[in-house]
Each structure stands twice: as C-alpha cells, then as structure tokens.
Amino acid sequence: MFSDKLRIFSGSSNPKLAERICAELGQTLGRIKVSRFKSGEIYVHYEETIRNCDVFLVQSFSHPINEFFVELLVMIDAAKRASARTINVIVPYYGYARQERKAAPREPISAKMLADVLTTVGASRVITIDLHAPAIQGFFNIPVDHLTALDLLSDYLKSKDIKNPVVVSPDAGRASTAEKLANHLDSPFAIMIKKRPAHNESVITHVIGDVEGQTPIIIEDLIDTGTTIVNVVESLKERGAEDIYVCATHPLFSGPALQRLDHPYIKEVVVTDSIALPDSHSDRFKVLSVAPMLAEATRIIMQGGSISTLFKNAGI
Numbered sequence: 001m002f003s004d005k006l007r008i009f010s011g012s013s014n015p016k017l018a019e020r021i022c023a024e025l026g027q028t029l030g031r032i033k034v035s036r037f038k039s040g041e042i043y044v045h046y047e048e049t050i051r052n053c054d055v056f057l058v059q060s061f062s063h064p065i066n067e068f069f070v071e072l073l074v075m076i077d078a079a080k081r082a083s084a085r086t087i088n089v090i091v092p093y094y095g096y097a098r099q100e101r102k103a104a105p106r107e108p109i110s111a112k113m114l115a116d117v118l119t120t121v122g123a124s125r126v127i128t129i130d131l132h133a134p135a136i137q138g139f140f141n142i143p144v145d146h147l148t149a150l151d152l153l154s155d156y157l158k159s160k161d162i163k164n165p166v167v168v169s170p171d172a173g174r175a176s177t178a179e180k181l182a183n184h185l186d187s188p189f190a191i192m193i194k195k196r197p198a199h200n201e202s203v204i205t206h207v208i209g210d211v212e213g214q215t216p217i218i219i220e221d222l223i224d225t226g227t228t229i230v231n232v233v234e235s236l237k238e239r240g241a242e243d244i245y246v247c248a249t250h251p252l253f254s255g256p257a258l259q260r261l262d263h264p265y266i267k268e269v270v271v272t273d274s275i276a277l278p279d280s281h282s283d284r285f286k287v288l289s290v291a292p293m294l295a296e297a298t299r300i301i302m303q304g305g306s307i308s309t310l311f312k313n314a315g316i
Contacts, residue, residue: 005085006302007050011059011075013068014276017092018058020291025298030055034071042071044078055084056298061095062275063254069095069114073121080122088125088301089118090294092274093222093250097132100139115139127297129274129290130221130249145297145307149249149272150177152288154184156270157217162245166190166214170232178219181247184312190216192232212240215267222250223271226257233265243267250274251287258282 009030010018022029031047057079059072072089079087099110111133118126119142127145131137137144157165167189169178175191182189190209216236223229223246233244244266251271253261261269262282270286271277277287293310300307 005053006056006298007048007053007084008056008058008298009046009075011057011068011071013060013062013071014058014092014273016276017060017273017289017291017294020273020289021058021090021295021298024292024295032075034075042074044071044074046078046082049082050079051083052085054086054088054302055079056088056090058090058092058294060093060275061091062093062252065095073117076118076121076123086124087122088127088298089123090127090298092129092272092290092294093252094126094128094131094136097136100133100136111136112139125301127294127301129272129293132221145301147290147293147297147307148311149274149288149290149293150180150184151312152272152290152293153219153247153249153270154181156286156288157181157185157245157247160245162215162217164214164242166209166211166216166241168192168209168211168216168218168232168236170218170220170228174219174221177221181217181219185217187217188214192235207235207239211236213242215242215245217245217247220246220248222252223248223257223261223269224252225254226260230260230263233263237265245270247271249290251277251285253277258285261285 007030008022008027009032019029033045035043057075061069076087096110096114125143129147129149137146165185165187167178167182167187169175169191178189190211193206229246245268246266247270249272258281262284268286269284272288272290274290
C-alpha cells in the first residue's frame, strides 16, 4: 500500500501521461488549477492539501518549452510554500539538453542553467528519460533518476520479427545506444557519419557498416524537425537498404516533422508518449507508453528499492 501522503499533479504539457501514471499506481490525479493572466503570467493553485506530502509533478519540456518550464517552476514554488515534504519532478523529456557543453566561444551551457534553476526553486528530485547527454545528471546537486525507454523499444521491435535487421546510429553520438539495441535484437549495427552546417541541418558523408539488402532500424533519443532522419533514410535507400524503421524516445516533431516523416521509405516510426502527440497523426506512427516505467519508478522512490531493477541491463 502507498502512503496516503503521495500526491501526483500534472502541468499543461502532457496531462494524458500523468493520468496513465496514476492509473498504473491506482492513484487519483491531484486537483490543481493552472491558468494565465491576460498579460501571460502563470497562476497555480493546488486545490487540495499537500502539507507534509510527497508531491510528484509531471511536466515535459516540449513546445512551447519556455512556457512549460516556467509553469513547472511556479508549480514547484507553490508546492514548497504549501509545505510539501518533497517535490519530485517527473520530466520525461528534459529540454535544452542539446546545449550541454560549449561548442564555440561565448555560448551558454543551457542544460546546466535549467538544472540550477530547478534546484534553486525547490525541486527535491528529478526523474527523466533518455537524456540527450547522460552527463547532464552531474549538473544537479539533487538525486536524478535517469530512466531509459530502450527496453520498451527493443521489446516492441522483437515482436515485429523484422527480417535481416541492422541497427543504425544516425551519428557517432548515438553509437553506444545503437550497440545496446543491436545486442538486444541480436543484430549487426551501422553508423552514419554526418556534418551539421547549421542547427536542424545535416549532411550524411559516410556509412560505416553493411546495409545493402538489410532492414535498417534507426535509433535516436529525439526527433525534432525530422530533416536529419529523412536524410539518413534516403542515404540508406541509396545504399540498397530495405524500407526502414525509425525509433526515438522523444517525438518533438517541430514544424512539418509529422508530414516529413510520413515518408514512403519509412515502414514505421516508433516513439513514446514522453511528449504528447496530436491525435491526427498517420498510422505510420506507433506510440508506446512510458507510464508503466514512470509509475514503477515512483513506486520505488516511495517504498524503497533500486531503480536499476527496471532495466534488463542493470548497467544502463
């Protein structure tokens, strides 16, 4: 049995995910009023007592990211001032994670700045999934439970019984994840080498590995505009690959990404509900829920135990 001190509340970014987490735990989603003044300022009011409670706030940093980030900060502040015992933020997608280092002079490290702000405002713990750069955990001085959707994706792909699969990393940075997925599927893997002339632009220069006659499975942590994925897909087809599966944890899908990924060479796009998708997406898109994993992580945090038991490979 859970303590009657557990309270789960949702921000505006992904209330359906929060409802699924509560359903997994047999909890009722907490009552909270989140509104906007005419000026755009955010107002939050918890409509039930949270004094001495362990509060979990569910908010993904999806579009509009700055709006949802500030909303979460106001929710944390309101919970702190209402005497919550702990304030645990479930951030399935941690935005600004692609700005985790200085790649050029006079650039910010925005991922660190977000960590500082969340901690200063009053977060006690962060639960997140598939950070773009795992080292971001070290930006926090509070506990960070870094989960992964890799098992969820690999189990689904295994159920598809894909013929001649080859796992493809779209760049060198995803090679470690691609290798893990390839091991789970008992398949070879390949790496694409690309260069980026500008943000959200990429050019494929080389492919390391054999893809001819194979069914590629592209693995990414996130898909933003979809431009890079389409470039990778077309490059693989030019090299004799079969139609392609695309997998990612976080479906940002900025701009016309949904239309761009509804591509004749793409057999299926497999993503999770870490970010809410519009209902009007093509049947080519398969959405897997991370709610059971987040619910189990919440259970472990409340009752004790090891988060690593959530994964097949405890070293993840």
